[in-house]
Amino acid sequence: MKKIKLGIVGTGIAARDLHLPGLLELENKFEIVALFNRTKEKAIRFSNYLNNNPKIYDSYDELLDNVEAVDLALPVQLNYEFIEKALKKGVNVICEKPISVNVEEGKKIVELSRRYKNVVYIAENYRHFSAYDKIKELTSKIGEVYYLQWNLWIYMSKDNKYANTPWRQNPEHIGGFISDAGVHHVASMKKIFGDIKWVYGSVKNITDYLGGPDLLSSTFEFENGILGNYNVSYALDGKNVLMIKGELGDIIFEDDIIKVVKYKDKVIEYYDDYKTHDENSYKKEFEDFYEVINGKENNLGNTEEALKDLAFIEAAIKSNGEKRIYIDDLIR
Amino acid sequence: MKKIKLGIVGTGIAARDLHLPGLLELENKFEIVALFNRTKEKAIRFSNYLNNNPKIYDSYDELLDNVEAVDLALPVQLNYEFIEKALKKGVNVICEKPISVNVEEGKKIVELSRRYKNVVYIAENYRHFSAYDKIKELTSKIGEVYYLQWNLWIYMSKDNKYANTPWRQNPEHIGGFISDAGVHHVASMKKIFGDIKWVYGSVKNITDYLGGPDLLSSTFEFENGILGNYNVSYALDGKNVLMIKGELGDIIFEDDIIKVVKYKDKVIEYYDDYKTHDENSYKKEFEDFYEVINGKENNLGNTEEALKDLAFIEAAIKSNGEKRIYIDDLIR
CATH class of the missing domain: 3.40.50.720 (NAD(P)-binding Rossmann-like Domain)
Structure with a gap:
């Protein structure tokens, strides 16, 4: 070609x-x-x-x-x-x-x-990281899945190169970093469990140098009924852990390693071939x-999928700690 | 006497x-x-x-x-x-x-x-466990606190002695185990950071043998402005972790050990003298x-405090995944 x-x-x-x-x-x-x-x-x-x-x-x-x-x-x-x-x-x-x-x-x-x-x-x-495809595949090992939680503590110092972009310091885009980086996380979660029905979110503004809010705690439900909980801050540091809970155990994605943890028979399987940092x-x-x-x-690279990624974040922000918002109500 | x-x-x-x-x-x-x-x-x-x-x-x-x-x-x-x-x-x-x-x-x-x-x-x-007093004291080490998260996965099998109590199997009390055990957790969180302003909650019913809902994900705000996220299930197993996030680091309470984790200078302090299982x-x-x-x-043993513990859970349940409920509106 x-x-x-x-x-x-x-x-x-x-x-x-x-x-x-x-x-x-x-x-x-x-x-x-x-x-x-x-x-x-x-x-x-x-x-x-x-x-x-x-x-x-x-x-x-x-x-x-x-x-x-x-x-x-x-x-x-x-x-x-x-x-x-x-x-x-x-x-x-x-x-x-x-x-x-x-x-x-x-x-x-x-x-x-x-x-x-x-x-x-x-x-x-x-959407191009194979880790999320692998996680999706591994969910079959933990039986019926009920809950997903993703904690992301992506501390950005005052001299971070992205934090210093002028259009990020005075963002015209909703929620500043919460949407700018957040759509990545939503895309990944959707890759595992599909579309999201509604989102409730509550935000805080910790720093004065990151444009807009920099802490979000959100609850949501996938169309398939799985309850989710996505917590992220660009002002706080810590361990980033994606945890998926099923009737037989958990899938944990942390430090670029996927673990399948079965509590009853105490089995832990490690998958370390899906390092997002090594994957271009x-x-x-x-x-x-x-x-x-x-x-x-x-x-x-579908625009409709990208719109739904952003809609999650907009729903979380507009939710304003008060009430959940349905994605369909935003995008239709 | x-x-x-x-x-x-x-x-x-x-x-x-x-x-x-x-x-x-x-x-x-x-x-x-x-x-x-x-x-x-x-x-x-x-x-x-x-x-x-x-x-x-x-x-x-x-x-x-x-x-x-x-x-x-x-x-x-x-x-x-x-x-x-x-x-x-x-x-x-x-x-x-x-x-x-x-x-x-x-x-x-x-x-x-x-x-x-x-x-x-x-x-x-x-309210009598000294671990929560110690955690409160240690919060001074992590600077301004912004967020608390408590994940509790308290799996109860079909033959659990509590799960088999008839009044628990057909609960007249709101939310079944979600309130029965949940008031313990609310009391502990209030012991650390004081009263809670509002609660948003979403519940699921996983098992058929635990009376009422058995998975709760909730977001709330303390009166002092700290954002909280309390997730609990009596149908799912896993690691129970209380995490408090401040500008300088985290306090982690897990497996009866309190850790102070400072990310910038990579210091981890362990406190293992506050084992709740050893404390009568x-x-x-x-x-x-x-x-x-x-x-x-x-x-x-104050009735007003006990009422506020329960009010958190009732707010989370009545919130019904839709909107937050203020504790004051429930108890006044």
């Missing part, structure tokens, strides 16, 4: 540290022919990482006339406008998660992806994007 | 396995002079554990005429009636938790305890009851 002429739009941290290492391994699939960044010097600096002298454009419109696909790694509030422009010019899009600043705008992106024949692929790298999920998402452009069904 | 003539009313599992071992160590404070049980043979059998030949009565009224205090260890739905009768006859009362079947009836018991001069002491043994909290509560009868303020 032929190489796709790709333009990278937004040459910040995500493009450089996350996407580029994957793309450099996919030189037989993508040729990075074009760069655009609002601050042109950043695009020039980015071009130094490449050997093929991509063209640096002064405008996004001009870039669109010279590529087959764009990789949008922009402040999230620009996603809608940039996706629409690309589609109008017949250009395929891969766009960093979250899909949008809120569900209302996300719905418009879903609409765009239905209206235009070109691909809109939301880059949710957690960004490369996988670009490979998948390539195949989707070439006709494969868009399951892992 | 003189010995108090005590009657034990309800000679079931709690009286035998929990209260009696403590009372036998307090022979200088209490003399068990009287027993009453609806099924008289059980009272006769119980008398075999004692050396002083207590009198076995055919009626509760008759017993009340011959004692200074009663220990009520009855199916919870009988608490109100039995407490009232004792007070009318000028008899002091120690009564097993929960205070009552629901908040409405609990409020009537609080009223009784205000109206009569004799003592009404609700026996909540968890029942003896302590009877000692305290004795002192309260002799004029000490009733802090640990």
Whole structure:
């Protein structure tokens, strides 16, 4: 199959540290022919990482006339406008998660992806981690499952590179880090147990340097009836543990190791072949994007799934500690 | 000080396995002079554990005429009636938790305890565990505290002695085990961080042999602003972990060991002198009851505190997965 002429739009941290290492391994699939960044010097600096002298454009419109696909790694509030422009010019899009600043705008992106024949692929790298597929497979070992709990304590110091992005410090996207990072976790949970029916959430604001709330405790129910409890803070440190409880035991995912713990017969099985840190999920998402452009069904970069990821977080925030919100009521 | 003539009313599992071992160590404070049980043979059998030949009565009224205090260890739905009768006859009362079947009836018991001069002491043994005092003291080591989580997986098999009590199999008390055992946990959390403002809860019913729901996930807020998350099941097994998160680290209470974990300087301090299983909290509560009868303020057996313990659980159940309920709205 032929190489796709790709333009990278937004040459910040995500493009450089996350996407580029994957793309450099996919030189037989993508040729990075074009760069655009609002601050042109950043695009020039980015071009130094490449050997093929991509063209640096002064405008996004001009870039669109010279590529087959764009990789949008922009402040999230620009996603809608940039996706629409690309589609109008017949250009395929891969766009960093979250899909949008809120569900209302996300719905418009879903609409765009239905209206235009070109691909809109939301880059949710957690959907490409095989650990969550393995966890899903292992649930058969613990009998009927009743409860999932995910505690994530992702402490970010004042000098964290993401915390210092201006668009993250004064977020236009709902809940700040709670949605920005949170959609990853929702995507993973949905990968294991499917869609979520409703969410109740309560947030706190601990730090003054992380834009928006930085502690969330939420309860939710999967469509299949499993009760969930997702607790996350970007201001507090600690052990990150995903725990799934069934009638015969637990599945525990901690420190990149999956454990199956059976209490009655005291058996603990370890699975350490699913290390998310060793797995290039960004490369996988670009490979998948390539195949989707070439006709494969868009399951892992689907805008509707990305919208539901964000809807979980928006429901948790709008719940405001008071009452649960149904995902269907938000997204329909 | 003189010995108090005590009657034990309800000679079931709690009286035998929990209260009696403590009372036998307090022979200088209490003399068990009287027993009453609806099924008289059980009272006769119980008398075999004692050396002083207590009198076995055919009626509760008759017993009340011959004692200074009663220990009520009855199916919870009988608490109100039995407490009232004792007070009318000028008899002091120690009564097993929960205070009552629901908040409405609990409020009537609080009223009784205000109206009569004799003592009404609700026996909540968890309030007598020193581990929770130690945890409270250690919170100063982790800076400002933001979050508490308690996971309790207290699997009860079909042949569990408590699960087989008829009044527990067809509970008149709200939420079955969720309140019966749950008030212990609420009392402990309140001992650490004080009163609770509101509770949101969602329950599931996993087994058919435990009366009522047997899985609860709840979110709540202490009056001091700390967010809490209490998850408990009597149908699922697992590790019981109390985790308190502050700006500098965590306090973890697990397997009867208190750990202070500081993430930045990687310090872990262990405190293993507060083993709840080695501590005779029942003896302590009877000692305290004795002192309260002799004029000490009733802090640990206070009916108002016991009512608030139950109100947490009732709020969680009535919340019904839909919306949070304020404790004050329930108890006022």
